[in-house]
Amino acid sequence: MNCIEAKVGLLPGAQYPNLKKAMPHSIFPGIELPPLSIGSGPNAVQLGGALPLFILGPCVLESEEFVWKMARSLKAICTHLRLPFVFKASYDKANRTSVSSYRGNGVEEGCRILGEIGRELCVPVTTDVHSPEEAERAAEWIDILQIPAFLCRQTDLIEAAARTGRVVNVKKGQFLAPQDVGNIAHKLRTFGCESFFFTERGVTFGYNNLVADMRSLYWIREQGFRVVFDATHSVQRPGGGGDKTSGDGVLAPVLARAAVAAGCDGVFIETHEDPSKALSDGPNQVPLEQLPALLHKLTRIHALVRE
Secondary structure (H helix, E strand, C coil), X not given: CCHHHHHHHCCCCCCCHHHHCCXXXXXXXXXXXXXXXXXXXXXXXXXXXXXXXXXXXXXXXXXXXXXXXXXXXXXXXXXXXXXXXXXXXXXXXXXXXXXXXXXXXXXXXXXXXXXXXXHHHCCCEEEECCCHHHHHHHCCCCCEEEECHHHXXXXXXXXXXXXXXXXXXXXXXCCCCHHHHHHHHHHHHHCCCCCEEEEECCEECCCCCEECCCHHHHHHHHCCCCEEEECCHXXXXXXXXXXXCEECHHHHHHHHHHXXXXXXXXXXXXXXXXXXXXXCCHHHCEEHHHHHXXXXXXXXXXXXXXX
């Protein structure tokens, strides 16, 4: 038994008795939506079902050995807790603050690794794409194509992702109001995509700071769209470290609990075995050893607010 399994083993039973009584969509009366299916066969999960969907993984593929170790640890955690999850990692951090910062191992190698993880561990995988060409390449391996927040209005990129037939996750830009996602949804549908959702990741608040407005989750859902909350990017302080982004990772679990109580369909959490040594976004990531207890608590909150 490794340290992660031991940590999980301390949790009470991985049973959620409230789920039998839960009405998965009743937290938003009059705004009920059918679950969104992601993946296929043994990899299939649902966004908007009786359980919250968790999108989990490190910020960037630091190495093939590292990302496999993280994926196996997360698979063990979520299997024990009987929770659906999607594994995420970026093959290219294209918007790093400094030109000297680590970016990743590229679309071809990165998507190959993620695709192999998905097949071997029977888990859907996701990564962010930055150009129409990358969207087409990534779609060969990836279940959910993520549109980065800074690129959420780029029509060519949205069109390319939509036309792949994959599920699309659009990160809401830090400069957009919740109501603005309706225009993005119209683009996706115009290009033939009905399987999409939005991720709230905070809004710019002055310089080097973001705030997470929980009202946004309701307003996005009110428009008829599934919504995920990004707990770790919402605590970023963009450029706050001079030549790098800083953040308040200790607040990520706090915001995650608030978002689940507010009614989001899923939670996006970046995690690392040692955030202090992470090659990207270390200050915002949740330590892996803390993740089992956090996921358990979020699932209980999700069930409670749907009683």
